[in-house]
Amino acid sequence: MLLTLLLNISMGQVAIPMKEVFKSLLGSQAEKETWEYIIMNFRLPKAIAAILVGMGLSVSGLLMQTFFRNPMAGPYVLGLSSGSSLGVAFVLLGAGFLPSFFSEFLLSSYGIILASCLGSLFVLLMILVVSQRLRDTMSILIVGLMFSSFTGAIVSVFSYFSSAEQLQKYTFWSMGSIGNLSWESIMILSVSVAFGLLVSLLTLKPLDALLLGENYAKSMGLNIKKARLLLILATSILAGSITAFAGPIAFVGLAVPHLSKLIFQTSSHRILFSGTLLIGAIIMLVCDTVSQMPGFEFTLPINAITSIIGAPVVVWLIVSKKNMS
Amino acid sequence: MSTNTNIITTQELSIGYHSKRITNTIASNLNLELTSGQLYSLVGANGVGKSTLLRTITGIQKPLQGSVFLHEKSIHDIPSTAIAQELSLVLTEKLPPNNLTVYELIALGRQPYTNWLGQLSATDHEKIKQAIALTQLEHLTNKKYYEISDGQLQIVLIARALAQDTPIIILDEPTTHLDLVHKVSVFKLLKKLSSETNKCILFSTHDIDLAIQLSDQMIVMTENQVHQDQPCNLITQGVFSSLFKDESIAFDGEKGKFIIS
Known part of the structure; x- marks a missing residue:
């Protein structure tokens, strides 16, 4: 992880020698001031954001996969990210319709986080209601898919009525970017991710029990309602706050838990939790490094990279493993 | 072996479901006693309410009337974490x-x-x-x-x-889908556990002839009545003959087997 972190920081449109990267990270004077500036104000925040995003999305994917008894569950697939998108679209594109003092608050980063968290919470609750009625896990996935297209449709209705400037803002957001985050946003993001991860810690033991199904879990003294509440809280905070800052990022939440299950060969959530944290951070750093390969004049949208890497991983998983979990 | 004590008792227990406005009573006035170190089998035709009884005894489902006592405390007043240790x-x-x-x-x-x-x-x-x-x-x-x-x-x-x-283990049809060898080995294991570890073990089953041979006591559910007694007493009372409504199935008390006529 340290290695990928260094690699990530040292690569970019402007080539900076590894030695200088070390220097500026450790606080001493780098050879050129611009290098130091780039590293401290652009690359380091971006790397931290990548780590936070990777960890948060992967863990929320892990929690959801056990909770919904479904290997295909994840914040993106189940429509949580689209829920967040809807929330953000509502704010970015719809703010014009609201009184100005209100829209000012909404357009601040707090407002966007709030909208995004509420959006993902809304979708998660809807899915939960549906999953109570449908025992069939396949139909839950389909419902998630429907939510995605539903929110997509509402977003297009919004965009029809909004100005070019608003539209551009939203489009950039939806392409997903972990760059251009100020230190202040990083702070907010780390606090919300840390909080989400802490709540997730409390769900690890209940999740282990749920590996045997709800009835066994109950017979072992588990309070299902409480566990469910904690889980919803954790996943919607993680998925919501991350999506607010980084846009809807695909496949990390789905693929990383599988990778760590494959590597660590266990179902114990204590081990998987640390495993997904580590792998999630590494994958996100690698994806980000790829998205801004040296030599290119431009930075590719991170969402495209995660999909390009993630989709084949998922296909390969389904094909290669019969008993997927 | 320590003395056998009552672990689970039911008092005037009625089990069944509330569905909308209709109350569907499956069995009523059940007075069962389960003690430690004994192996109990629960038999009855499909749909007669074996699972409902097990769910009620384990506290998953609420009784319609009466109560289930675990160590002389009503099971619905005991927190789930404490039940999990019992x-x-x-x-x-x-x-x-x-x-x-x-x-x-x-x-x-x-x-x-x-x-x-x-x-x-x-x-x-x-x-x-x-x-x-x-x-x-x-x-x-x-x-x-x-x-x-x-x-x-x-x-x-x-x-x-x-x-x-836990002092009590309850099993829901542990021998379904198993061949005879495995059925017998599961039964023998349960028998061994109840006598060696002094646990109270209750299981439901459709393998009545095996259950007659191995269990200390049986709980037989028919549509009208629920009997609890030792297998030999139940045979002499002719309880098993009333187990199935089908005329072509008869119980042979001497062989301890069901016979198709």
Whole structure:
């Protein structure tokens, strides 16, 4: 992880020698001031954001996969990210319709986080209601898919009525970017991710029990309602706050838990939790490094990279493993 | 062996469902007594309410009337974490897909005792080893649970209940889908556990002839009545003849078998 972190920081449109990267990270004077500036104000925040995003999305994917008894569950697939998108679209594109003092608050980063968290919470609750009625896990996935297209449709209705400037803002957001985050946003993001991860810690033991199904879990003294509440809280905070800052990022939440299950060969959530944290951070750093390969004049949208890497991983998983979990 | 004490008693218990406005009573006025060190089997035709009775006794479902007492306390007044240390279950439902090894699966039985992270202490590992030794599963502990046969999995699930270290174990049809050899080995294991560990074990089954031979007491559910007694007494009372409504099935008291005429 340290290695990928260094690699990530040292690569970019402007080539900076590894030695200088070390220097500026450790606080001493780098050879050129611009290098130091780039590293401290652009690359380091971006790397931290990548780590936070990777960890948060992967863990929320892990929690959801056990909770919904479904290997295909994840914040993106189940429509949580689209829920967040809807929330953000509502704010970015719809703010014009609201009184100005209100829209000012909404357009601040707090407002966007709030909208995004509420959006993902809304979708998660809807899915939960549906999953109570449908025992069939396949139909839950389909419902998630429907939510995605539903929110997509509402977003297009919004965009029809909004100005070019608003539209551009939203489009950039939806392409997903972990760059251009100020230190202040990083702070907010780390606090919300840390909080989400802490709540997730409390769900690890209940999740282990749920590996045997709800009835066994109950017979072992588990309070299902409480566990469910904690889980919803954790996943919607993680998925919501991350999506607010980084846009809807695909496949990390789905693929990383599988990778760590494959590597660590266990179902114990204590081990998987640390495993997904580590792998999630590494994958996100690698994806980000790829998205801004040296030599290119431009930075590719991170969402495209995660999909390009993630989709084949998922296909390969389904094909290669019969008993997927 | 320590003295046998009543662990579970039911008082004027009525079981059944409330569906919309209609109350569907399955059985009423049940006065059952379960004591430690005994093996109980619960038999009855399909749909007569065996599962409902088990769910009510384990506190999952509320009784329509009367109450279930666990150590002289009503089971619905005991917090679920405390019940988990008194009563463990082996269910028929299929496990959701996962990567658990046999050892990890058995270790999950320790959940009522572990800390908030579910870390296993030395005592926990000791109890798990005891459960594995009692069920003679040593050779399987490192296998994934989906790699072993149905019969072996059933024993593993019993070991998980043992690891939960409760005075009572309740099993829902533990011998369904098993061949005769495995049925007998599950029954023998239950018999051994009830006498050696002084546990109170209750299981439902359709293998009535095997249950007659092995259980200390039987609970027979028919549509009108529920009997609890020793198997030989139940035979002399002719209870088994009324078990099935079908005229072509008769019970032969001397052979202890059902005969198709």
